[in-house]
Amino acid sequence: MSLLQRLRRGWRNLWSRRHSRPPHPEESLAEFTFSAVALGLVIGCLLCFTNLYFGLQTGFISMMSLQSALIGFLVSKMLPTPLSPQEIIVVQTTAVATGTMPLAAGFVGILPALGLIDEERDGQGPIHLSWIAGIGWSCAVAFFGVFLSPPIRKQVIVEEQLAFPSGTATAQLISVLHDLPPPDTTVRRRRGHQYQALEGEEIQDATHSHTSPLLRHEPAVSESTPLRRSSPEDPDVADGQSVKQAGWHELLWSFVASALLTLAAYFYPIVFAIPLFGNYLAREWAWTFTPSLSYVGQGIIMGFPTTLSMNLGMLVGWGILSPISKYAGWAPGPVGDMATGARGWILWVSLAIMCADSLVSLTPVVTEFFVDALAKKIFSRSGENVNSTGKEDHEVETEDRLVPYRWVVIGWTASVIVGTFLVWLVFGHEGIKPWATFIGFVLGGLLSILAVRALGETDINPVSGLGKISQLFFAWIQPGNIVANIIAGGVAEAGAQQAGDLMQDLKTGHLCRASPRAQFFGQLIGSSFSIFVTTSAYTLYTKAYEIPGPSFPAPTAYVWLSLARLLRDGQLPEKSGLFMVIFAIIFGVIASLKTYAARHELWWAKWIPSGVAFAIGFLNTPSFSIARLIGGILEYVFRTRYARDKSDIRLIVVASGFVLGEGVTSVISLVLKTFGITALSCWGCGHGMCGGCKA
Template identity: 70%
Template sequence: MSRWNRIRGPRGESSQPEFTFQAVSIGLLIGCLLCFTNLYFGLQTGWISMMSLQSALIGFLLSKMLPTPLSPQEIVVLQTTAVATGTMPLAAGFVGILPALGLLDEEKDGSPPIHLSWLAAIGWSLSVAFFGVFLSPPIRKQVIIKEQLAFPSGTATGQLIAVLHKMPPPGTNTKTALRHRHGYSALDSEESTVAERVSLESEQDHDDGETEGGVVHDERDVVQQQGWAALAWSFLASAVMTLLAYFFPVIFAIPIFGTYLAREWLWTFTPSLSYVGQGMFYPDSRGRIIMGFPTTLSMNLGMLVGWGILSPIAKHAGWAPGPVGDMSTGARGWILWVSLAIMCADSAVSLLPVVHEYALKLLPSHNKDGAGEMEDLEVESEDRLVPFRWVGYGLGGSVVFGTVLVWAVFGDEGIKPWATLLGFVMGGLLSILGVRALGETDLNPVSGLGKISQLIFAWLQPGNVVANIIAGGVAEAGAQQAGDLMQDLKTGHLVHASPRAQFYGQLIGSLLSIVVSSTAYSLYKRAYEIPGPSFPAPTAYVWLSLARLLRNGQLPENSGLFMVAFGAVFALISGLKTFAARHDLWWAKYIPSGVAFAIGFLNTPSFSLARLVGGVVEFLYRRHVATTAGGDIRLIVIASGFVLGEGVVSVVSLVLRTCGVGAVSCWGCGTGLCGGCSA
């Protein structure tokens, strides 16, 4: 057994293997399920999930079936592999970049639609799949070892793993750090976060060993005794609901305010249990928003303003004369611009303190003792770290290899090799800002970072919409992937897992996910119109709309005024929220999230309403039910089952669709009301 894949304490002794076949295999299995799930929901709503907490929890349950259950460090490798596998649909642009290229119009954009074959999708995915993986080790030394940033999602996952394995709670400053966890923090001063609560209860149980009838009443026992049952029935309920909705589409398009508002103004309700589960606990890779009551309230506030006020105004004023749901001439396309302004303003303002602090740290007076401090704080021995030469060769190779592949897939007409190369450089620089923002606030503003790259490339290659989208995608991929993997490295740091073992898991997971994501996307393209009624791919329109604006400078009528107004308002709101969160002010949680508010514009009301149900359930459950050991973990298990149930059955639906099996009845759908009937 090689030295690197054995668990060691800080600077010390070897004990048991952690990079094992069982850990990686289970991680890949969970990751493939997440990959299909994320592609399905990403094409529907633009949102995907990192699901590190859920991966660790499900991995723990699966490992109980093995002759020897997995160790905490093996669980870290498992969930790291799962996250690397499951988040590729976003990193490779399957939910945004590729659908946007398929929407190109030669008259408007100077290029015909680009539809990649399966082999071309593999090539494109290979070009961006590993840059963020090789970028992570050097950033880890700065933000995790030297600066010790919180990375709340990674910290919460580490605490959960510690609870499940009866380890002392990792991290000494987590309580302060977790107060910045947007949408996941306590709703009043007497409540604690999931991670804080289970860690404190675990520590108490570890010290006291309280038993009744020989049974220890703690979170681990709850998970072992009830985890499978809760996961099974929640998974089954979501799966059955999804399958019924496939054969009877009106189930997921209930006209709650009458058929007229449903048909003409898209006011429907989708009682999807997966949407409800996402409203409970759902880490988001795009905005790093952790769902819950505060976030879902912000989202529904945006929905009311966007769809209840601005959409009718734009329609009746003649600014958006087309059908309401039309992304080009309808009200939905009109309010999309306001949504874009809000997201950019919120992301830019939230980045300002990070940029300021990072600039200060670069000054010699702030960094003269940095090297020695970093060395003193590193707890891992050299044989457990990723060697610097691997990082150098990997970064250089991934950039060169990626540039060649992008040129091979899109040609000179798409994007020049020098522009792709610059896109990787931009991705590296933006990754530092995104990772730092993520480490401090749990929010990775990759959408805003992607827009920054689009602005820069509009100046470098003016008029080239294809190059603008591709280069922005390359830059965003690095920032998003580095951020997701940094959360995992924070978990590993807290649980003393080998960074090198995690690095291997990331490489293996990313490699497999290239094939899985490309295959799944190709199957969806064959079975459905993308973008289309069933899978509108809203982020594709965000990418394409900004690229078109930068090419010809034309906005929908009177949308510019509303963009400036809402952008200015949410710049102030974001500044206030950032200030309050950094100073731990109690009222920070009551300030609306700009990104969540904008998502309420971007998606139809059915998206937000179902998640509000989940947010309310989460709030009431934590207030009145989750008062005993394991209560919070049980809620995570149920939410995970809801999400995975629909994600897995989506594969069944895809097979049925490919085989020509459609809806049994379109009763109640109306004209174009349900995607399953109108597609």
């Protein structure tokens, strides 16, 4: 029976099976229910709008798998038949696949970068995709990363049992909420915070054991151990009960507070552009303060060490290098100008830091990958322990719950062929050659392996660095073509990002015994649905706002375009090359020390500055970083003074409400803007930093 026939049969039986009786965990696709998929799509749509909004503002998106599971659980308690733990995993998987499409399809970086192309400088005019062209581009890159996930899962989750801290933490949360024993895991690293920077690169510190209230070393539960309900005195159960009782209340008030503040900032833009350090610094040097509760919530989720690194970068970039470049005459334009101003000048230093940090951090993963491959080859020649028929299989799922490899081969091949054709159809033969697009897909598949291994070991998905590797490669095979360089880099990055982030969900499913096939279907449905949601939302944003512009600067678009221009022309702003080399060396050493400390689980690893977080302090204006530092401080104070125990997630619930409140309200702001309803008052915006005013 074909994949399409199975999907049709599954959807026909979803509703009747869901309401006739509770699903049995041993049934094939028992958790793939109408309620789970529908709830996942609803949550995913909220995440999609939220991620598009924040991605265009700051370059950040959030995977939000833990938050999706939490919201799914709270909503399911209102249903006649609450969802099972395995169904919650399908909810989370579908929601993540839906919510991360703004990144996977490049709506927060690739497409704005194409719109910045200048005919006089680049030899051709800007490219703005229509709605139907956006659908075509999204379809081209939306699926091949999903088809890469099942075979990689077998190796990194089942055989090698990599940590995947964020996925493990979500499994812990689901077990707590459903009063189940902790999952079978010996992971000691803390949960990553699932916040992604620069189009997918997570900047959390993966060794900070105290910030992960949910990730603890627990006795393993074997397959033969019956699932029992824990005692009410169990601290895990106590926390689960507190979430059930107070979760909605805390989530609701934080959501409403953030939503009201966002609406107030829309009608009175000064609310989000306070000249905290005076009008002169605000007007001339872009030093304002945005008291956004969503920014505070993101800081809570990131944690104190990461936000501290970000603010150190802000001080160095905007407090030291920006004035130096301005007064030395290296960046004579307005400070905020990305072409001639200090912001564009320090962008190059930021890029050097990110590349150095990514390269050093990837080196141990790449080395181990090739050493393992070489070892297997040597052993295979000697006949030792590698025969596929004689090797012990650690798979715990039955065949009817796994994704058949023939589906993977057929699906991946079809997605690459169709994707290559669609890219050619959208951008034309002059944009990128079909053979180059095909190579981009193949390269994306190879880079996905590195992304998944890095994510599994460190909770960092380095797709930003991998995207730069792709750009370097395509500068060689199709030189001088900026459009081809950006598109091919986006194609390769899409696969690495999807395969990596979806692997976190598969890790959660593995620990909680959810069907990989059900999760696979949820991923396909979520990605398909999000193509239309994301493209429609982006089209509305481009009609209502200038992108990049004051309200949505899309900073990662400049990273993509600047590197493409550098690879074509080899020209850098005056003296920026010297500073790039200096900071690349410094953060290469720092990244080496941090990688060593993290791999040896040394307590002080978390206090070594993160290169990527430091670079983001350069990339975004100070208003972006200051509010997140407030959130990081709140997280630290709560964790050290007020948390009841290590499993107290009340602050995470509040942070989730803050983030979702502004993200969802952004839809209302978009509608108001579309109908011509603008700010009620531009009082206080004389410094010119208010996005909603032209003062």
